Amino acid sequence: MSRTVLITGASSGIGRATALAFAAERTHGATRLILVSRSAEALADVARECRDRGADVLVAPADITDPDAVGTLAEHRIDVWVEAVAVGVAGPLGSEPVAELRRLVEVNVFGTALCARAAMGVFRRQEHGTLIIVGSLLSLFPNPMIPLYSMSKFAIRGLALNLQQEVARHRRIKVCLVLPGPVDTPFFVRAANHTGRRLRAIPPAYAPERLAATIVGCARRPRRQVTTGVVGHLALVAHRIAPHATETAVAWWSATLLTGPQPAASGPGALFEPPSSGAVHGGHRRGRLRRRFGQWLGRAGT
Template sequence: MTDTLRVVITGASSGIGRATARLFAEEDARLVLAGRDASTLEDVAAECRALGATAITLRTDVSSAEEVDRLADAAVERFGGIDVWVGNASLYSFGTFEQTPPDVFDRLLSVNLSGQVYGARAALRVFRRQERGVLVSVASIYSRITSPLVSPYVTSKFGLLGFLEVLRMELASAPDIHVCAVLPATIDTPIHQHAANHTGRAVRPLPPVTDPFRVARAIVRVSHAPRRLTQVGRVQSLFVHARALAPSAYQAVVARAYPALALTRDAAPVSDGNVFHPDRRSTGVTGGWRWFPRLRRIPGGAARRR
């Protein structure tokens, strides 16, 4: 790899993506930042330039294969290639399967799963030509465990991990092309503020809540020293073992405990959150969840479903 990495980051507007952009910027990386809101991306790019990086932005909806291809083309045109592709764009939703509208369910799959597939295809087109590169896909602890109220998210993340495992097998003859999965647990980002909510009750993240820069450091680390799978969030990672060792007990406990922990008694309006349109109000790295007095609730989201 070149000393100065050429890095594409999807979902760079907030949370883990924004934190990752900052850390790569501290290494003077050449960055291509992608997200659905152009103005927010420019704010992130300005932060990165102030840290010494070269950064360009491209408004991209990863559910469109054509837009993802354009993103890869822009990186090659500007920087001559891609060393690291960070697939981070993701949407979240609360509600039982029956409460969740079909278009919301489908939209999560198209962004969280198909968006990663499109990103891998675009990145591999460049990696094959270079004969090297690192694909880093941000999956989730929900790639390995389950809970009620988040069926589209779990479906997308289980599918993503399976896709990455198959892809890794198929690339066995290309030793300098690496496929890395990073699996965060509950992270202090605005994802809960952005989430669709069809429960009728205010929601909150499952504690303990982890610093997003821990995930960003893991992404940067595997970009330099590729690793098949990295989990971030030790406490919740224990649930992976619990589910494997005692699946019936795990199901019984989580089915009762998760709604009690994730939902408050406060009413909240039905909302699609940022599922169909970006939310410009919560675009920082953190969501403000690590201070206990603030770990109370968040309302149903920005826009009431019509």
């Protein structure tokens, strides 16, 4: 039986990687995709890639903070709803304009709640469905360099935990919480930045495709909470054993490594205006840099 999968944040990063992973999926019949993002131009690009992989694609440009737009999405039959939208603001609390604080809460908290509300309405009407919420390990651990982003992820995790209890007696309705650790996406280039230095993915950053595979796995076999990679699993285990020490270590490590040595001017990034193009990777992984260096050496030797 074919399934319809709706993915928000589908134009970039984890959302885009997830769209491509579902498009390539054949075994479990994920043949129709509804791709949601603010940028129609970026969505058109990823939609073409998904169609090249054999998927039936509906492009739905929308801002998830708009209740009417989200309500329109809920008019479709949807078997799996992947909530992958996130924006970021980096810098000590108070370094950001109030408008940026408001926008972050509107997108990450209000927008996610609107989408979860719409998804649950669809699933109750159909009597089946899986909601996959992409959160963050920063819903468990602090990072004083991005306190507002971490706050929003705590809120999203709280929403997911409550929804899981709400549907506990519904065998065919599931809510999954995915907690990524550091991932190499364009998020760091597009976040509002008031640190004074350029942002980067906290090493060791994982490829977005690994998170996409985890999300596809949740659609096949829903799980209450899941992370990806050795770092994520070790952090969760350590937190159970020694929560305070783990929080302190992760806060220092993640805050220290979030910025690189290059200076950067303060600015809102893509917080208010969506970029016209999207990408899966941010170019921060060491392996990627090594490959580029190897290619340069190869050209130099010719």
